[in-house]
Amino acid sequence: MFHKDIFPPQNSPILESSQIESGVKRIEKQSKESMQSNNLDRHIFYANTLFDFSNQLISDSDFDQLILKARKTGLVDAIAQLKNGGILNQTEHRKVLHTALRAKPDNRFPEEMQQHIDEASQVRVKMRRFVDELHAGHIKGATGKTIKYIVNIGVGGSNLGSRLVTQALARFRHPSIAVSYVANIDADDLYQVLQRVNPEETMFLVTSKTFTTFETMQNAIAARGWLEKQLNLDSTIILQHHFVGITAEVNRAVAFGIDPERTFEFWDWVGGRFSLWSAVGLPIAIAVGMDLFEELLAGARAMDEHFFSAPLESNIPVLMGLIGAWNIEENHAAGLSIAPYCHGLRSLPAYLQQLEMESNGKGIDIYGQPTKTRTAQVVFGSVGSNGQHAYFQMLHQGTRQIPTDFIAVAEDLNIFEGHQDQLLANCFAQSAALATGRIYPDEPHKTCAGGQRSTVIVLPQLNAFSVGLLLAAYEHKIFVQAHIWEINAFDQWGVELGKSIAHDILPVLQGHSSNCEVDNETQRLIKHIQFIRENLKNR
Numbered sequence: 001m002f003h004k005d006i007f008p009p010q011n012s013p014i015l016e017s018s019q020i021e022s023g024v025k026r027i028e029k030q031s032k033e034s035m036q037s038n039n040l041d042r043h044i045f046y047a048n049t050l051f052d053f054s055n056q057l058i059s060d061s062d063f064d065q066l067i068l069k070a071r072k073t074g075l076v077d078a079i080a081q082l083k084n085g086g087i088l089n090q091t092e093h094r095k096v097l098h099t100a101l102r103a104k105p106d107n108r109f110p111e112e113m114q115q116h117i118d119e120a121s122q123v124r125v126k127m128r129r130f131v132d133e134l135h136a137g138h139i140k141g142a143t144g145k146t147i148k149y150i151v152n153i154g155v156g157g158s159n160l161g162s163r164l165v166t167q168a169l170a171r172f173r174h175p176s177i178a179v180s181y182v183a184n185i186d187a188d189d190l191y192q193v194l195q196r197v198n199p200e201e202t203m204f205l206v207t208s209k210t211f212t213t214f215e216t217m218q219n220a221i222a223a224r225g226w227l228e229k230q231l232n233l234d235s236t237i238i239l240q241h242h243f244v245g246i247t248a249e250v251n252r253a254v255a256f257g258i259d260p261e262r263t264f265e266f267w268d269w270v271g272g273r274f275s276l277w278s279a280v281g282l283p284i285a286i287a288v289g290m291d292l293f294e295e296l297l298a299g300a301r302a303m304d305e306h307f308f309s310a311p312l313e314s315n316i317p318v319l320m321g322l323i324g325a326w327n328i329e330e331n332h333a334a335g336l337s338i339a340p341y342c343h344g345l346r347s348l349p350a351y352l353q354q355l356e357m358e359s360n361g362k363g364i365d366i367y368g369q370p371t372k373t374r375t376a377q378v379v380f381g382s383v384g385s386n387g388q389h390a391y392f393q394m395l396h397q398g399t400r401q402i403p404t405d406f407i408a409v410a411e412d413l414n415i416f417e418g419h420q421d422q423l424l425a426n427c428f429a430q431s432a433a434l435a436t437g438r439i440y441p442d443e444p445h446k447t448c449a450g451g452q453r454s455t456v457i458v459l460p461q462l463n464a465f466s467v468g469l470l471l472a473a474y475e476h477k478i479f480v481q482a483h484i485w486e487i488n489a490f491d492q493w494g495v496e497l498g499k500s501i502a503h504d505i506l507p508v509l510q511g512h513s514s515n516c517e518v519d520n521e522t523q524r525l526i527k528h529i530q531f532i533r534e535n536l537k538n539r
């Protein structure tokens with residue numbers, strides 16, 4: 001249990017008097033820090049997007065140290081390796097090439113990389129044809145009716161990115177196609193979506209890199225069964241007319257019964273949580289058109305170009321990564337709050353949760369040793385200003401350092417007057433209040449210590465380009481942090497253990513097996529379910 005030994009918890013629930021004193025000191029220190037660091041202008045303006053790190057309250061000397069340290073770790077070479085598609089996923093012996101998905105085919109890359117760029121662009125040609133046909137009303141269901149409803153079935157990276165972008169670009173939506181998402185194995189998710197669609201006019205996109213993920217396969221089978229029943233047709237016809245596969249395992253999709261012409265491929269060199277730029281983005285393209293999907297890629301590409309070429313000191317993802325790691329290592333950040341002050345970006349916290357925590361939630365380094373420092377933190381958050389009325393109190397007066405990323409949009413998107421200015425005023429006010437705080441000498445309960453760090457990102461508009469740029473910045477931030485922590489950001493072995501235990505438990509719950517080899521606590525939970533079900537049956 002090296003984590004426990006190396007990282008003792010900072011705050012005990014029961015406060016001793018010495019701890020209360022240290023709490024007072026902490027508030028004093030935080031206030032002093034926030035005063036001293038006030039007016040530290042540290043911002044980068046790139047592609048009309050502002051990344052303002054001033055409220056990270058980082059002194060010049062700390063900043064210089066971070067850059068020096070990053071240079072010493074060979075970050076510049078690591079970035080070049082990412083650019084050229086090195087085998088950075090060591091445990092799975094895979095190249096990491098999500099940037100190839102948005103690189104221009106005419107860019108000059110090493111030959112192997114160029115091949116992948118070409119493969120990706122060919123799939124985009126197929127996507128465009130499909131999207132255009134769908135928009136023109138030429139794609140029909142088994143009964144001859146035009147497809148109008150698209151339901152993406154997929155989970156994790158096969159859901160979060162495309163769902164987020166579809167929401168963000170909602171105002172550019174094609175008028176006659178509705179795109180919905182189903183992820184959860186809880187059938188309620190699928191059921192609620194099915195309430196809103198007409199079976200004859202519905203097409204399911206089964207999005208799964210592996211085409212084995214149990215949530216997705218179970219939902220796909222349920223959707224197929226629902227259509228069979230609703231349309232009174234057999235599964236072969238249903239699958240041919242109403243199903244599309246998006247996967248790195250085309251053979252599995254075809255074996256499931258999906259028409260090979262209706263399968264869209266991506267590859268093992270695309271990590272699930274980095275895949276929205278591939279065919280996984282098909283629901284986005286269907287929702288807003290292929291031209292805007294290409295714009296999304298252009299935004300990400302602009303960030304790639306910046307990341308690959310800007311000096312470390314003024315490199316946006318590098319600073320996001322280094323400052324974030326500094327907060328974790330030196331400032332004992334207990335979490336990272338994501339606060340998009342923009343309804344269209346309401347799913348950004350969930351998306352970044354997977355991106356950061358599944359990538360860098362690791363305690364073993366690439367040499368098989370325990371990491372030398374803490375790694376990823378808890379990522380959470382909610383759309384602003386809602387979050388102000390939920391968890392922000394703790395940021396202002398709690399006992400933990402929890403930095404926040406504020407994301408705002410300059411353009412007034414609101415159809416009702418006055419809303420956008422309120423939104424921006426609140427966003428900027430929160431960042432300022434967290435940084436500077438306010439001391440009430442006679443009313444300590446009102447005192448906000450300040451010294452809570454934040455970054456403010458301002459997009460010029462909520463459009464495909466700026467969303468692409470933003471998400472790529474976070475992807476590269478993750479890469480920077482993984483590099484300095486010496487961890488593999490591109491595998492997720494931890495997720496496997498729970499899956500395999502669930503696999504053992506399932507037959508017992510289904511009544512196909514009388515027991516399974518699990519610990520006593522879990523046995524008790526299984527028995528509890530059996531007991532309750534038995535009782536309900538006998539009522």
Ligand SMILES: O=P(O)(O)OC[C@H]1O[C@](O)(CO)[C@@H](O)[C@@H]1O
Pocket residue numbers: 155156157158207208209210211212213216272273358492495
């Ligand atoms: O696309 P797939 O293979 O269905 O996987 C879905 C998700 O499951 C995970 O493998 C593990 O949760 C994610 O990395 C991935 O995005």
